[in-house]
Amino acid sequence: MDIFLTYLKVFAVGGLICMLGQLLIIKTKLTSSRILVLFVCIGAILEAVGLYEPIANFAKAGATVPITGFGRSLAKGAIQGVKEMGFLGAFAGGLTATAAGITCAVVSAFVMGLIFNSRTKKY
Amino acid sequence: MNNKIGDQTIIFKNEPKIISHYSVVGEKEGNGNFKNYYHYILKDDLFGEKSFEHAERKMLEFAISNSIKGANLKIADIDLLIGGDLLNQIISASFTARHFDRPFLGVYGACSTMAESLAIGATFVDGKYLKNVVCATGTHFSTAERQYRFPLELGNQRPPTSQWTVTGAGSSVLSLNGCGHKIKMATLGKVTDYGIKDVNNMGAAMAPAAMSTLISHFKDTKTTPDDYDLILTGDLGKLGSEILMDLMEHNGYKFGKNYNDCGQMIYNNNQKTFQGGSGCGCSAAVLNSFVLKKMDEGVFKRVLFAATGALLSTLSSQQGDTIPGICHAVVIEKDDKKEN
């Protein structure tokens, strides 16, 4: 029952964040780049003011998988970095915390780019 | 100056004829409403080439050489090639032209390019400066998409006002000798801007231009919409056509069933293109297949072909500029000798 509840929370919060994104796309005609930028910034700001942590504890992957989680990691990393290294940490912290994800995205994009070709959309 | 009437219209007294025409379209267009009218339908969007840009060139080349063949001419008989497309620096048209080794004029009027090149070509032929002129335009969905919008594999949703760039090319051979439907007049359009900024709503941006050219045409020639069997705008799409009809009605011209739009007609409703087709391949393919063939059959006798174009670039829209539109109109009349 516990595990069911966890996944329900993940679904509810993750879906909600995505739905908010969709609502913004429709209502404001923002392109997907702008949506992603906005959500990253929101995530970072929520983390900085200490609001993202409770959401993440509650929803787990529902809060880390959406791109807001990426913004959160960037902010969290910077704060961590400042605590450990001082001023230098403000430069190094954000990327350190997100390095794995970014590198994976870049490397897999590079490999897929080499292997596959774009196809004409069907719809 | 007696070939010009009114403000914007020229009359071709010698009546240049479209002695041959040819259309090539992609697979999606081939499943659309006019599948029985196209001369050739691609099975593969790449047309056996290594990139979509190359495919676009090959389509153009294919359409041009087949239209020349259809006219029983040799490439050496062609005095001038007029063409354009949507890509930056109109590379498709000019790169295609290098294969033919004939004089070439590259023109750009966005999606209105087919009407523009017909008007220019007809002028040369009518003035007897040149004998045979080929007018051709083409576009490819995938090249336009990557230039104007997003990568093909990006998982975004197309807005409901958007149109689908047609993969296709059309080519017409103009000459005074031979038989074919006659180009009687051309109304050259003005650049018109009514302040639309939404790049996903080209129909609305181009509709005022179509209105401006059509009204000038009716005034210059003292005709009414009822004098034509078909008034065909370029690629306003469904929404754009509705806007045009409203605009025309506002100005005292009522369009009946004889009005239609290439973009609106080309796809069927199940193809999820929202507002329909666009791109200079759209009007070129529809004109050189459906319209001219229907004229052969005698269904249409007098057609007002008004291709519309949105003259924007990615830079202009990113800098927040409004979208100017243009529309050129050409009157095509059925050749009476060609009765079947």
Added chain:
Amino acid sequence: MKKEKHLSRNEQFVKYVEAKTPKTKTFPTLIWAYLVGGIICMIGQGINDALMAIFPKMGQEEASTWMLIILIFIASLLTGLGLYDRIGVFAGGGSIVPITGFSNSITSPAMEFKKEGIIFGLCVKMFSVAGPVLVCGLVISFITGIIYLFI
């Protein structure tokens, strides 16, 4: 004078077009976005839990990072196979907002612009969609760090 006349004409026309323009049917797309987004997050949670079950020594942080890496890779692969954009057609925000959408927005230009060469095409254009995310993300991360330095 003429310009002013155009201004009011344009304003009227823009207003008219806005009224005439069909609106996206909001509700169904929101449901789809919710469903797909929620499912992607549940898959993430599933990967996370599976990792922690298979590797008992793995901490929550580490598992979470691995989970993101796996999701990013899967999304990239789906993009390569030409499937991700089909999900995007109906899911909209549901497949844009999760980290998989970020991966898709890096992989799709990489594939698209390969034709212009590995260096000037693939590598340069790779960030043409996702670049702003990294730039803004890093700037805001730096600002956050600076603010924490002084409080």
